Amino acid sequence: MSDHPAECEHRLPTDTADGLLLILSGPSGVGKTTITRGVERSIADSVFSVSVTTRAQTEADVEGVDYHFATEAEFDSLIERDELLEWASVFGKRYGTPREWVLEQLRRGRLVIVEIDVEGAKQVKTKLPEAFAVFVLPPSEEVLLQRLQSRKRESEEAIQRRFAEAKREIATARESGVYDLFVVNDDLERAIGVAVEAVRARRTSGPSADEKRAL
Numbered sequence: 001m002s003d004h005p006a007e008c009e010h011r012l013p014t015d016t017a018d019g020l021l022l023i024l025s026g027p028s029g030v031g032k033t034t035i036t037r038g039v040e041r042s043i044a045d046s047v048f049s050v051s052v053t054t055r056a057q058t059e060a061d062v063e064g065v066d067y068h069f070a071t072e073a074e075f076d077s078l079i080e081r082d083e084l085l086e087w088a089s090v091f092g093k094r095y096g097t098p099r100e101w102v103l104e105q106l107r108r109g110r111l112v113i114v115e116i117d118v119e120g121a122k123q124v125k126t127k128l129p130e131a132f133a134v135f136v137l138p139p140s141e142e143v144l145l146q147r148l149q150s151r152k153r154e155s156e157e158a159i160q161r162r163f164a165e166a167k168r169e170i171a172t173a174r175e176s177g178v179y180d181l182f183v184v185n186d187d188l189e190r191a192i193g194v195a196v197e198a199v200r201a202r203r204t205s206g207p208s209a210d211e212k213r214a215l
């Protein structure tokens, strides 16, 4: 990379050292957060992007760690000020990724993990085509339902709504063409290992020729 200041200014934010944006998507309860924690343990310079959401805080959620909880009006104002890299409505609530924080981490050359839905992933890939997108699949529908229930975070009604949405989300993900990798989260350590190796390979080799053409 050149040290010439004028050239640096015109580079895309992720075009530094080995900064990489890792998109993790998958149906609710499939294990995205659990896999993220595993990737964070394995890759020293990884950071998790804390999303903003209008959904209600649960007992399991820590403000500023799991999410930044916002009112509808606060979320409106983030959109108006163009402070979100992407946002989408999921299960009737809005979720979004703070833009400046993510870009700053990428400028520092870090691995930035965003846990976002397919709609959000499409938006990110349009803006930052060099992002690496992984979709996490459940081993089976039964296992997905068990995981949603074992978490004891939502009401049974909310669990059923999330479960019903899962098939549609998986089909949309497959059709979207956004994802570089589909990983089945059967054995947790195996799934984390696949994600970690894919990220390391990507950081070593850079985007494929097709992706470079899209930049």
Ligand code: ADP
Pocket (backbone or CB within 6 Å): 026, 027, 028, 029, 030, 031, 032, 033, 034, 035, 147, 148, 150, 151, 185, 186, 187, 188, 189
């Ligand atoms: P998500 O972030 O995708 O909504 P979570 O990471 O919260 O999902 O995981 C949902 C539940 O499934 C949690 O109770 C978690 O401990 C469990 N879980 C995640 N991965 C596995 C796995 N490979 N095997 C068994 N249980 C898992």
Ligand code: 5GP
Pocket (backbone or CB within 6 Å): 025, 026, 027, 028, 029, 051, 052, 055, 086, 087, 088, 090, 095, 096, 097, 115, 116, 117, 118, 119, 120, 121
């Ligand atoms: P939960 O309410 O279970 O924490 O999150 C529900 C779903 O919202 C997640 O499975 C994830 O796909 C999606 N989500 C979380 N944060 C974001 C975000 O910042 N942007 C988008 N587009 N989706 C998100």
